[in-house]
Amino acid sequence: MALAGVRARAWAAAAKIAQRQRRAEGAERSRSPESGSQRAALYVHWPYCEKRCSYCNFNKYIPRGVEEAAMRSCLVTEAQTLLRLSGVQRVESVFFGGGTPSLASPHTVAAILEAVAQATHLPADCEVTLEANPTSAPGSRLSAFGAAGVNRLSIGLQSLNDTELQLLGRTHSASDALQTLAEARRLFPGRVSVDLMLGLPTQQVGPWLRQLKELLHHCDDHVSLYQLTLERGTTLFTQVQQGALPAPDPDLAAEMYQEGRAVLREAGFRQYEVSNFARNGALSTHNWTYWQCGQYLGIGPGAHGRFVPQEAGSHVREARIQTLEPDIWMKEVMLHGHGTRKRIPLGKLELLEEVLAMGLRTDVGITHQGSSVFLGGPGCAGLTVADPAASTPRGLAAESPLLCARRMTRCSCT
Ligand SMILES: C[S@@+](CC[C@H](N)C(=O)[O-])C[C@H]1O[C@@H](n2cnc3c(N)ncnc32)[C@H](O)[C@@H]1O
Numbered sequence: 160m161a162l163a164g165v166r167a168r169a170w171a172a173a174a175k176i177a178q179r180q181r182r183a184e185g186a187e188r189s190r191s192p193e194s195g196s197q198r199a200a201l202y203v204h205w206p207y208c209e210k211r212c213s214y215c216n217f218n219k220y221i222p223r224g225v226e227e228a229a230m231r232s233c234l235v236t237e238a239q240t241l242l243r244l245s246g247v248q249r250v251e252s253v254f255f256g257g258g259t260p261s262l263a264s265p266h267t268v269a270a271i272l273e274a275v276a277q278a279t280h281l282p283a284d285c286e287v288t289l290e291a292n293p294t295s296a297p298g299s300r301l302s303a304f305g306a307a308g309v310n311r312l313s314i315g316l317q318s319l320n321d322t323e324l325q326l327l328g329r330t331h332s333a334s335d336a337l338q339t340l341a342e343a344r345r346l347f348p349g350r351v352s353v354d355l356m357l358g359l360p361t362q363q364v365g366p367w368l369r370q371l372k373e374l375l376h377h378c379d380d381h382v383s384l385y386q387l388t389l390e391r392g393t394t395l396f397t398q399v400q401q402g403a404l405p406a407p408d409p410d411l412a413a414e415m416y417q418e419g420r421a422v423l424r425e426a427g428f429r430q431y432e433v434s435n436f437a438r439n440g441a442l443s444t445h446n447w448t449y450w451q452c453g454q455y456l457g458i459g460p461g462a463h464g465r466f467v468p469q470e471a472g473s474h475v476r477e478a479r480i481q482t483l484e485p486d487i488w489m490k491e492v493m494l495h496g497h498g499t500r501k502r503i504p505l506g507k508l509e510l511l512e513e514v515l516a517m518g519l520r521t522d523v524g525i526t527h528q529g530s531s532v533f534l535g536g537p538g539c540a541g542l543t544v545a546d547p548a549a550s551t552p553r554g555l556a557a558e559s560p561l562l563c564a565r566r567m568t569r570c571s572c573t
């Protein structure tokens with residue numbers, strides 16, 4: 160923890176030095192340091208988990224042992240490379256997702272933030288989220304992540320029913336989850352999110368709503384409701400396919416979702432995206448950047464990103480996907496400085512599709528800012544991200560219950 164504290168101070172010091180350097184270099188590197196193409200969100204993928212949950216098909220591995228120093232060094236290298244290739248001068252949010260990034264050491268988190276602060280401007284108030292799995296002893300680790308620079312936690316609570324948690328293959332109980340949540344709120348007041356799943360096999364509307372209402376007694380200012388997607392290749396999928404469990408009923412899931420939205424609205428939450436609810440302005444600025452088609456860099460195995468590479472003559476926004484398998488990804492990073500597996504230049508039609516699909520997920524709909532990705536000319540350089548505090552409800556595919564409850568209550572990474 161002491162080490163993490165030192166690293167956090169080093170990050171702040173490095174951030175100041177980097178800021179001074181950039182001011183000096185500013186005139187050379189850019190005439191408009193605040194323009195959209197020079198700002199980005201940064202996603203960092205930690206690909207390891209303790210155990211495979213029965214429903215999950217995210218890019219995750221259950222290792223015998225993790226070579227953390229090697230992984231840390233590769234994440235740092237890839238962040239430096241992609242920041243250079245993208246010409247990004249200001250990182251506006253960082254998201255450590257996974258896998259289970261709360262299994263990484265706080266030292267790793269601090270080292271990545273430090274590298275980012277040295278390579279670009281990382282504002283002191285930048286949103287830095289870490290996904291944390293509930294444990295029976297959350298205290299000191301969470302505070303060490305805080306000392307490393309994390310200032311927002313997303314807790315994968317999933318359910319407050321122990322039988323459901325077992326069905327999902329989780330390693331924690333409902334009481335562990337509540338304890339982790341309480342500890343997280345103590346350490347990061349106003350900046351804790353919880354993920355709650357709905358539409359599980361055998362789940363009924365009434366008991367699920369009681370869980371949600373119980374959660375309201377404990378939660379902070381951000382809640383994500385994710386409808387279960389039965390993913391091919393998962394244990395749960397096989398159990399349902401073989402008849403060991405009933406298939407989730409989509410109409411019940413739609414009812415849970417609609418009733419859940421109403422409960423959260425009454426409790427003062429704004430539904431700012433199909434699956435996401437915030438009060439007191441606690442929206443996730445990181446995810447908001449995705450939905451507004453802002454730039455984001457994805458580092459780590461299987462991470463994806465969207466940015467305009469600063470190559471000679473290039474003005475095209477690209478979708479980039481990093482190599483999935485951690486060992487292969489590490490070898491590539493050691494050889495080339497990055498493990499980018501795919502680069503897909505996005506044409507006008509693809510950009511338009513993204514603007515529509517992302518914008519309609521939110522309550523502000525298709526904004527002028529979002530559509531500037533499509534209309535903004537070469538490289539979408541004029542792109543700015545709409546203010547998440549704006550609240551004119553024009554989009555929200557949620558107004559179509561079938562569309563949202565059956566297809567869209569997942570995160571934007573799928
Ligand atoms: C991939 S997990 C990573 C965070 C962390 N490892 C955890 O399990 O809490 C992020 C979130 O995605 C959601 N998720 C994962 N698989 C899902 C599925 N098949 N259907 C719906 N939501 C899912 C869960 O709510 C989970 O909290």
Ligand SMILES: C[S@@+](CC[C@H](N)C(=O)[O-])C[C@H]1O[C@@H](n2cnc3c(N)ncnc32)[C@H](O)[C@@H]1O
Pocket residue numbers: 202204254256257288313352353354381383443445446449457461462463464570571572
């Ligand atoms: C399942 S969501 C959970 C978010 C959580 N409910 C919150 O409010 O912070 C995880 C987020 O991580 C990011 N993400 C996950 N996997 C990613 C990947 N492979 N590449 C880029 N970003 C990813 C996306 O921003 C996604 O919304």
Ligand code: SF4
Pocket residue numbers: 207208209210211212215216217219257258259292315
């Ligand atoms: S849900 Fe989270 S903890 Fe479970 S396997 Fe997926 S990434 Fe790992």
